[in-house]
Amino acid sequence: MRPIDLQVIMPKTAEATKVQQVIKDSNEAHQSLLSAQFKEQLKSAREKVYERAKPEEIKVEGDKDNNKKEKGKNKQGNNKKKGAPKNSNHIDVRI
Numbered sequence: 001m002r003p004i005d006l007q008v009i010m011p012k013t014a015e016a017t018k019v020q021q022v023i024k025d026s027n028e029a030h031q032s033l034l035s036a037q038f039k040e041q042l043k044s045a046r047e048k049v050y051e052r053a054k055p056e057e058i059k060v061e062g063d064k065d066n067n068k069k070e071k072g073k074n075k076q077g078n079n080k081k082k083g084a085p086k087n088s089n090h091i092d093v094r095i
Helices: 003-047 063-080
Strands: none
Touching: none
C-alpha cells in the first residue's frame, strides 16, 4: 500500500467503525425487544384459562340401584351356559 492510500483509508475506518457499531447496537436492541415480547406472550399463555370443550353426549349411570342390577345380571349370566356373551360390544373390565 502506498502512503497516500493510507491517508485516505484511515479516516474512513473511523466512519466505518461507527456505522458497524450502530448496526450491531440496533440488532441487539431488536433481539432484546423480541425476547421481551416472547416472554410476555408466554406469561399471558400460562395465566390464561382455557375453556373446556363440551362433550356431545355424556351418559352418567352411577347410582346404587344400577350397580345392584348389574351385579344381579352378572350372577344370572354366570349360572347360564358359559360362553360368548350375547352382546359382542360389551367389555367387562375389573380393576
